[in-house]
Amino acid sequence: MIKVGVFGALGRMGSEVVRAVEAEADTELVAGIDSADEREKVLGADVVVDFTHPDVVMDNLRWLVDHGIHAVVGTSGFDEARLAEVRALLDARPGANVLIAPNFGIAAVLMMNFAAKAAPHFESAEIIELHHPNKADAPSGTAYRTAELIGAARAEAGLDAAPDATTSELPGARGTQVEGVRVHALRITGMIAHQEVVFGTHGETLTIRHDSMNRESFMPGVLLGIRRVAALPDRLTLGLESLLGL
Numbered sequence: 001m002i003k004v005g006v007f008g009a010l011g012r013m014g015s016e017v018v019r020a021v022e023a024e025a026d027t028e029l030v031a032g033i034d035s036a037d038e039r040e041k042v043l044g045a046d047v048v049v050d051f052t053h054p055d056v057v058m059d060n061l062r063w064l065v066d067h068g069i070h071a072v073v074g075t076s077g078f079d080e081a082r083l084a085e086v087r088a089l090l091d092a093r094p095g096a097n098v099l100i101a102p103n104f105g106i107a108a109v110l111m112m113n114f115a116a117k118a119a120p121h122f123e124s125a126e127i128i129e130l131h132h133p134n135k136a137d138a139p140s141g142t143a144y145r146t147a148e149l150i151g152a153a154r155a156e157a158g159l160d161a162a163p164d165a166t167t168s169e170l171p172g173a174r175g176t177q178v179e180g181v182r183v184h185a186l187r188i189t190g191m192i193a194h195q196e197v198v199f200g201t202h203g204e205t206l207t208i209r210h211d212s213m214n215r216e217s218f219m220p221g222v223l224l225g226i227r228r229v230a231a232l233p234d235r236l237t238l239g240l241e242s243l244l245g246l
C-alpha cells in the first residue's frame with residue numbers, strides 16, 4: 001500500500017487527486033491538506049502530490065525533501081532557475097525523489113513529444129494555449145515546456161529564427177517568447193486546458209492540438225507518478241515521458 005498525502009486538497013486538481021487516491025486499491029490517503037492546514041498532517045506518507053500555486057510550491061518541496069518524502073508535483077511555474085534550486089535541495093539531502101510534470105495528461109505528453117519531433121522540419125512554430133480564466137499563471141507550464149522542447153529541437157537542427165516581418169506592434173500582439181518560440185495565452189470561460197502547436201513550411205502547415213475535457217483525465221498520469229516516483233533512477237525527473245517509455 002502506498003501512503004499518499006495531497007497538498008492543495010481543496011483545489012480543482014487536489015480534490016480530484018484525493019478522490020483518485022481513495023478509489024485505488026494500492027493507494028491510501030494519509031491526509032489532504034490545504035492552505036489553512038499544518039503540513040505535519042502528511043507525516044507518515046510515502047509520497048505527497050502537490051497541486052497548489054507557483055508561489056508556494058518551492059517551500060512545499062523544500063519541506064518534503066527535508067522530511068524525506070517523495071514528491072509528485074503538478075503545480076506550474078518551474079523554469080530552469082527553479083529546477084536548479086530543486087537539484088540543489090536534493091543534493092543536500094539523501095532520500096526523497098521528486099517528479100515534476102508540467103502536464104499529467106498522457107495525450108498532452110504525447111502532444112509535446114510529437115511537437116518536439118516535428119520541430120526540425122518547419123520554418124515556423126508558434127504555440128497557442130487556451131485555459132479556464134481561473135488560472136493564475138501565463139503562459140501555462142505545458143506551453144512553456146513545449147516551447148523549450150521545440151526551441152531545443154530547432155537549435156539542434158541549426159534552424160534560424162522563424163520568419164516574422166513585424167515592425168509595428170501593439171504590446172502583446174505577438175505573444176511572448178520562450179526559447180525563441182512565440183507563445184500566446186487565451187483565458188476562456190467554459191474551457192479547461194487546451195493547446196495548439198502550429199508549424200509551417202512552404203505550402204504546408206501542421207497543427208497538433210490537445211484538449212483536456214475534464215480534470216479526471218489527469219489522474220492516470222498522477223497515479224502513475226505516485227506508483228513510480230520512489231523507484232525512479234534520478235532524484236529529479238521532469239515530465240512523464242520516461243515513465244511512458246518515450
Ligand SMILES: NC(=O)C1=CN([C@@H]2O[C@H](COP(=O)(O)OP(=O)(O)OC[C@H]3O[C@@H](n4cnc5c(N)ncnc54)[C@H](O)[C@@H]3O)[C@@H](O)[C@H]2O)C=CC1
Binds near residue numbers: 052
Ligand atoms: N501538471 C498538470 O497536469 C496540471 C497542473 N495544474 C497546475 O496545478 C496548480 C493548481 O491548479 P488548480 O487545482 O486548478 O488550482 P486551485 O486554485 O483550484 O487549487 C489550488 C489549491 O491549493 C491550495 N493552496 C494554496 N497554498 C497552499 C499551501 N501552501 N498548502 C496547501 N494548499 C495550498 C489553495 O487553497 C487551493 O485550494 C496550478 O499551478 C496549475 O497550473 C493544473 C492542472 C493539471
Ligand SMILES: O=C(O)C1=N[C@H](C(=O)O)C[C@H](O)C1
Binds near residue numbers: 135143194
Ligand atoms: O492550470 C491548469 O488548469 C493547468 N495547468 C497546467 C499547465 O500550466 O500547463 C496543466 C494543464 O494545462 C492545466
